[in-house]
Amino acid sequence: MPRQAPQDEAQQGMRGRLPRAAGDVLPSLEEVAGAFVTALLAFAVFCWLGVVLALSLVGVGLLLAPRALRTVHAVADRERVRLRRSGRSFLGPGDPPRDLREARHDPDVRRELRWLVGHATGGLLLAALGLLLPISGLRDISVPLWWRVFPKGEVTPTLSLWVVGSWGSAFAALLLGVGWIALGAWLTPRMARWLVRRGLRLLPIDPSSDLTLRVAQLSATRAAALDAHATELRRIERALHDGTQNRLVAVTVLLGAARRAAERNPAAAPEILERAQLAAEEALAELRSVVRSILPPVLADRGLTGALRGLAATSPIRCDLRVDVPGRCAAAVEATAYFAVAEALTNGSRHSGATSIDVEVQRRGDDLHLRVTDDGKGGADESRGSGLLGIRRRVEALDGTLTMTSPVGGPTTLEVQLPCGS
The missing domain is CATH 3.30.565.10 (Histidine kinase-like ATPase, C-terminal domain)
Incomplete structure (x- = not known):
């Protein structure tokens, strides 16, 4: 019995790793799909930069360079948004430089250009491979279901290693598809992690300027907090002045009318008191609504x-x-x-x-x-x-x-x- 204990632990460890590995594939596939979209954008901008660089030899490209750098910044911002949506929190640079003189001395511009070149080349190839593997696997796995529909000699697996002309070759394609999916399940999380690590290394703000931008950002959020606080106070004041206060004034007027009616016309007093009670209930409901708009009691409860x-x-x-x-x-x-x-x-x-x-x-x-x-x-x-x-x-x-x-x-x-x- 003691000899089998390590075996059992190994089997339990394998059973625990398999669900975790399976659970990593879908998020990684989603990560790779999002990276593929931004990589296509990066490739288009990379080609545009090549055109601008070629035109700079005759001087025209120098006029287009600032706009090209802003386009690079926009694509990098798109990737930053994607990374933040997947749970990564980091601080990105502000607006891009307005001219080439500023861009030449801006470390964040150089980091964005390095990211763009890598993402438009190696990143695009990795993301495309990450999407191609499961697609190829699903196609080859389904070959036994539809190969007889096509004329003989026209159906081949993804790599075209053989022609599917019999059930044996069809099931061989199925096994090839299983291999593609297994390879994708192993490679996709690694490719996704590489793409994310590279983005997180180059797209956040340069550490040398992080503190200055952070102070500016905190100053802006502090001003926004004070402005929001003042706006909230004005809203509460309007709600109390236009709603609750008017209803309480109505209660006071009705109570005075009821007191006078009790002396002169006692039969009319109950009706006036009922209206005063209704106005007081409306004032109370208005006051509760204002209180809930400040901090709903249900949150505490x-x-x-x-x-x-x-x-x-x-x-x-x-x-x-x-x-x-x-x-x-x-x-x-x-x-x-x-x-x-x-x-x-x-x-x-x-x-x-x-x-x-x-x-x-x-x-x-x-x-x-x-x-x-x-x-x-x-x-x-x-x-x-x-x-x-x-x-x-x-x-x-x-x-x-x-x-x-x-x-x-x-x-x-x-x-x-x-x-x-x-």
């Missing part, structure tokens, strides 16, 4: 998960909610996430014309990630004074990020990332 479930249950349109937030986050983080979802639900039901909305909230490491997607008509624009601008200020005040995509015709997707500590 039921946590973020319970509060979001309450929002989903009262949503006028169908809401599919998935929350995976173990433990509690800071109160400010939970309140910001709650109001972001509430604003998205309001926009989806009132303005977007959506019939369903999908809400996903996850905690990944030290960050809280929120994604809200509706199937409405799109076209949302936070610059038109909507509540989205207030949500952005709340998010940026906590040093978070908010990204919204809302093309005309939909869908609208709101993504929020908030640091919530360990």
